[in-house]
Amino acid sequence: MKAGRNQAALLAAALWLAACTTPPAAPPVPPAAPVVAAPPLPYSEAVAARFPDPAVSYDTPGLQPMHDAFTSNAELSQALHRLAATSSPRMTIALLPLGASQRGVPLEALVFTREADGSPAALARSGKPTVLLVGQQHGDEPAGSEALLVIAQHIGDGPLASLLDRINVIVLPRANPDGADAKTRVSANGIDINRDHLLLRTPEAQAQAKLVREYRPQVVVDAHEYTVVGRFLQKFNAVQRFDAMLQYATTANLPPDLARVSDEGFRVGMLKSLADEGLTAEWYYTTSTDLADRKVSMGGVQPDTARNVQGMKNAVSFLIETRGVGIGRLHLKRRVHTHVVAISSVLRSAARQGDALLALRRAADADVSAQACRGEAVIEAAATSTQRELLMLDPHDGHDVAVPLVWDSALTLRVVKSRPRPCGYWLAADAEDAVRTLRELGVNVQRLSAGANLTAERWRETARSEGARQDVRGTIADAGSAVIRVQVALAPQPLAAPAGSYYVSLEQPLANLAVAALEPDTQNSFFANRLLRSLDDAARVMSKP
Numbered sequence: 001m002k003a004g005r006n007q008a009a010l011l012a013a014a015l016w017l018a019a020c021t022t023p024p025a026a027p028p029v030p031p032a033a034p035v036v037a038a039p040p041l042p043y044s045e046a047v048a049a050r051f052p053d054p055a056v057s058y059d060t061p062g063l064q065p066m067h068d069a070f071t072s073n074a075e076l077s078q079a080l081h082r083l084a085a086t087s088s089p090r091m092t093i094a095l096l097p098l099g100a101s102q103r104g105v106p107l108e109a110l111v112f113t114r115e116a117d118g119s120p121a122a123l124a125r126s127g128k129p130t131v132l133l134v135g136q137q138h139g140d141e142p143a144g145s146e147a148l149l150v151i152a153q154h155i156g157d158g159p160l161a162s163l164l165d166r167i168n169v170i171v172l173p174r175a176n177p178d179g180a181d182a183k184t185r186v187s188a189n190g191i192d193i194n195r196d197h198l199l200l201r202t203p204e205a206q207a208q209a210k211l212v213r214e215y216r217p218q219v220v221v222d223a224h225e226y227t228v229v230g231r232f233l234q235k236f237n238a239v240q241r242f243d244a245m246l247q248y249a250t251t252a253n254l255p256p257d258l259a260r261v262s263d264e265g266f267r268v269g270m271l272k273s274l275a276d277e278g279l280t281a282e283w284y285y286t287t288s289t290d291l292a293d294r295k296v297s298m299g300g301v302q303p304d305t306a307r308n309v310q311g312m313k314n315a316v317s318f319l320i321e322t323r324g325v326g327i328g329r330l331h332l333k334r335r336v337h338t339h340v341v342a343i344s345s346v347l348r349s350a351a352r353q354g355d356a357l358l359a360l361r362r363a364a365d366a367d368v369s370a371q372a373c374r375g376e377a378v379i380e381a382a383a384t385s386t387q388r389e390l391l392m393l394d395p396h397d398g399h400d401v402a403v404p405l406v407w408d409s410a411l412t413l414r415v416v417k418s419r420p421r422p423c424g425y426w427l428a429a430d431a432e433d434a435v436r437t438l439r440e441l442g443v444n445v446q447r448l449s450a451g452a453n454l455t456a457e458r459w460r461e462t463a464r465s466e467g468a469r470q471d472v473r474g475t476i477a478d479a480g481s482a483v484i485r486v487q488v489a490l491a492p493q494p495l496a497a498p499a500g501s502y503y504v505s506l507e508q509p510l511a512n513l514a515v516a517a518l519e520p521d522t523q524n525s526f527f528a529n530r531l532l533r534s535l536d537d538a539a540r541v542m543s544k545p
């Protein structure tokens with residue numbers, strides 16, 4: 001009986017997914033036919049009834065009645081330009097061109113400020129924290145983009161406008177317009193933009209890096225959607241129930257105050273705001289695409305996602321996910337509303353903490369800089385495996401079911417590999433790719449104008465293999481390029497650094513990005529990903545030059 005019901009649910013989901021992904025082979029519809037049949041539900045009416053539409057009205061192209069697509073790239077660009085045209089003496093709304101996607105679609109953000117212009121210098125002079133909101137890095141997760149258009153309207157002329165007395169806001173509603181157009185998670189060349197924030201191989205991730213490098217936002221939000229049926233239904237015979245999933249930066253070497261302020265100063269407020277609107281929330285979690293693996297993991301601890309990399313830039317950095325992947329336009333208004341509620345809460349929390357956020361940034365920058373030459377740097381960390389029950393929904397009657405499972409918690413990091421923190425790193429004169437990428441990340445790299453004798457340690461390769469980068473979902477989409485996995489031993493070695501080679505001091509606020517990029521024996525390192533060609537092209541510098 002139970003197995004039969006499982007099979008029926010799987011079949012229904014498979015048929016529904018097929019209906020969504022396969023173009024119908026029907027003859028052309030005559031232009032006079034106005035009625036489009038609603039797609040079948042991906043789950044029972046009882047499950048759908050758990051997610052009623054909120055009593056709000058939002059005005060984005062994608063949410064218009066009878067509109068059967070999400071806001072298109074052209075519609076979004078028009079809306080952003082229209083908003084920018086409403087600048088007034090009270091409020092600057094500046095359109096920020098950030099280059100173009102791989103297929104040539106403009107990447108556009110809006111800056112909202114009380115300053116006379118939207119330049120990085122003006123915002124730095126404002127004495128207020130800056131909040132950066134990013135949507136739709138994954139093209140098949142549209143609610144974040146719709147919601148950020150609503151948020152932009154609410155700041156421009158609505159309930160959030162007065163927050164500009166205390167904060168500046170930058171909104172990049174659609175970070176992956178090519179993926180949005182093609183309804184794909186990845187960018188046009190197959191790279192997952194949200195695993196590209198350390199390597200910066202895509203123009204889309206480079207655009208975000210430039211934005212963060214120039215404006216140094218104190219708070220960053222990354223808006224996504226998550227899979228609610230698909231592999232979860234197959235593994236657990238259950239539908240995912242939470243309107244919102246939240247997680248702040250959880251990677252090694254972060255100043256501990258960042259996590260404390262993220263939690264007490266932002267997450268608690270978001271949970272309350274969501275609950276006040278009848279919306280449910282959990283920590284962010286996901287599961288691998290391997291159906292035999294029933295483990296559920298919080299968002300990863302690797303220094304590759306926007307959430308973690310912006311944390312390593314000493315920002316309070318949040319991932320907000322709504323239920324959305326694989327359900328088309330179903331519950332769209334509720335998904336958008338969930339993002340609007342959570343993100344509005346972040347903005348209010350940032351406004352309330354104004355000066356404290358500026359102080360947090362100064363302290364985190366100083367704290368990281370002060371660690372150069374001291375203590376241990378974590379090279380590789382992992383989540384902690386625990387057991388818990390997670391609430392899901394019965395796919396038939398829509399009731400809550402408590403599913404016992406293995407839960408990998410990213411809140412408590414386990415140190416897998418650490419080594420003494422150097423004073424800095426040396427890079428060879430021809431390590432241009434590494435130097436360029438570090439600078440794009442905002443790391444200060446000095447070119448030596450004269451030769452210098454350095455106390456150094458070199459990595460000696462003891463083993464090597466190749467394989468795909470992994471995250472908690474499984475293999476990372478990266479257009480098929482395998483990374484080099486090396487094991488190394490450290491060997492002290494005096495180094496005569498020639499003029500024209502480079503030095504990356506760890507006495508700087510973004511030092512932890514240099515550690516993540518330059519220690520070679522991790523899957524995200526520049527060496528593993530061929531941004532550094534040889535272990536001879538870099539060294540650990542163990543005393544101040």
Ligand SMILES: [Zn+2]
Pocket residue numbers: 138141224225
């Ligand atoms: Zn996503």
